[in-house]
Amino acid sequence: MRILAVAAHPDDIEILCAGTLYKYKKQGHEIFLAHLCDGGKGHTTIPSGELKEIRKREAEQSAELLGAEIFHGEFPDLELYVNEASIKTGVNLIRRFKPDVLITHSLRDYQSDHRNTAQVMIDASYPASLPHYNCEYEAHPVSYPIFFMDCLAGIDFLPSEYVDISDEMELKKKMLLCHESQRRWLQEHHVIDYIELMKKLSAFRGMQCGVKYAEGFQMYHAWGRIYPKRILP
Numbered sequence: 544m545r546i547l548a549v550a551a552h553p554d555d556i557e558i559l560c561a562g563t564l565y566k567y568k569k570q571g572h573e574i575f576l577a578h579l580c581d582g583g584k585g586h587t588t589i590p591s592g593e594l595k596e597i598r599k600r601e602a603e604q605s606a607e608l609l610g611a612e613i614f615h616g617e618f619p620d621l622e623l624y625v626n627e628a629s630i631k632t633g634v635n636l637i638r639r640f641k642p643d644v645l646i647t648h649s650l651r652d653y654q655s656d657h658r659n660t661a662q663v664m665i666d667a668s669y670p671a672s673l674p675h676y677n678c679e680y681e682a683h684p685v686s687y688p689i690f691f692m693d694c695l696a697g698i699d700f701l702p703s704e705y706v707d708i709s710d711e712m713e714l715k716k717k718m719l720l721c722h723e724s725q726r727r728w729l730q731e732h733h734v735i736d737y738i739e740l741m742k743k744l745s746a747f748r749g750m751q752c753g754v755k756y757a758e759g760f761q762m763y764h765a766w767g768r769i770y771p772k773r774i775l776p
């Protein structure tokens with residue numbers, strides 16, 4: 544299968560679903576990553592233009608650890624809206640990577656870029672299948688499930704499916720550590736250690752389903768997107 548994970552910012556996937564992606568990868572599936580925003584506001588002192596390039600490199604290093612291809616979006620942080628431009632980007636992403644499974648943020652997450660990314664990908668998934676919707680790539684006329692990954696810190700998110708990532712935790716941590724620029728900024732601005740945050744969330748979801756570490760998901764329930772079988776690894 545071809546698995547496409549679309550997040551808002553360069554380090555979101557590492558925190559919320561990288562263990563599951565690595566598990567898919569080990570089973571022989573192909574992984575594609577994308578972030579719609581450029582990450583250029585995620586620091587207090589590094590100028591935006593410089594930061595965008597740093598974060599692109601960090602995301603590439605992380606994707607390399609996973610053995611995944613990555614797309615870097617150009618929407619400035621906190622300036623991603625659900626509009627024609629963002630939906631065209633979403634359609635192009637779907638048509639370029641032709642997913643059998645799409646993973647994105649929850650519509651209930653804390654930040655507008657996260658919520659808008661989820662809405663953009665939902666709204667892009669139908670036109671992506673239509674040959675008469677003009678875009679850079681050919682239509683992807685395949686139906687596939689959409690999964691929402693956890694909300695940050697697990698707030699207001701009750702998973703309906705869990706993936707045991709106990710054996711994938713080491714790589715998930717290494718991937719997150721690639722995002723070096725975020726470690727200090729998050730410590731100073733949000734007073735959190737992002738590795739600790741990720742580990743606690745994974746341990747919390749693990750406790751709920753009886754394993755050491757897990758990631759939680761919800762299948763997007765809409766007509767044509769519900770599958771009566773287990774698809775997550």
Ligand SMILES: [Zn+2]
Nearest residue numbers: 551552555657
């Ligand atoms: Zn984010």
